[in-house]
Amino acid sequence: MIFTDLEIKHCTFEKCSLSITNSLRKMTTFQRAHVYDNTVRGSCVVGPVVLEDVVMDGLKIHDRLVLSSPLLKHVTLKGEIGELRFGITAGVDRYDQEVEALFSARRQGFYSNADWALDISEGIFSDLELEGIPATLLLQLRFLS
Secondary structure: OEEEEEEEEOOEEEOOEEOOOOOHHHOEEEEEEEEEEEEEEOOEEEOOEEEEEEEEEEEEEOOOEEEEOOEEEEEEEEEEEEEEEEEOOOOOOOOOHHHHHHHHHHHHHHHHOOOOOEEEEEEEEEEEEEOOOOHHHEEOOEEOO
């Protein structure tokens, strides 16, 4: 499923999940999306998912937001974000070595021609974990003190 030209603002997401799949063909894609002043309550999981030309500005996370095996192209995080984790594991119900190998190969191919993946230069995080995103495709980082 592909969503394009979205604007999502002033929404609250609570204990939710999005794009939960073990299939490369069923990954949800968001292109040209602007996400402003939203709130995440409770642990939420997104992915595996493809995010292209996405700006998230002001994402208040009150527990933790996990992006599972995301593929990022020109994603910008701004403002106070909270606790955010980008993980490499795609399996949602159990670890499957064959599924993980497929997602790993897809990730390598996706990032092989990318100019940049994630801009975190204007984001302020209480905690941030980054797995699977090449460091050469990241832009600057700051933490809350």
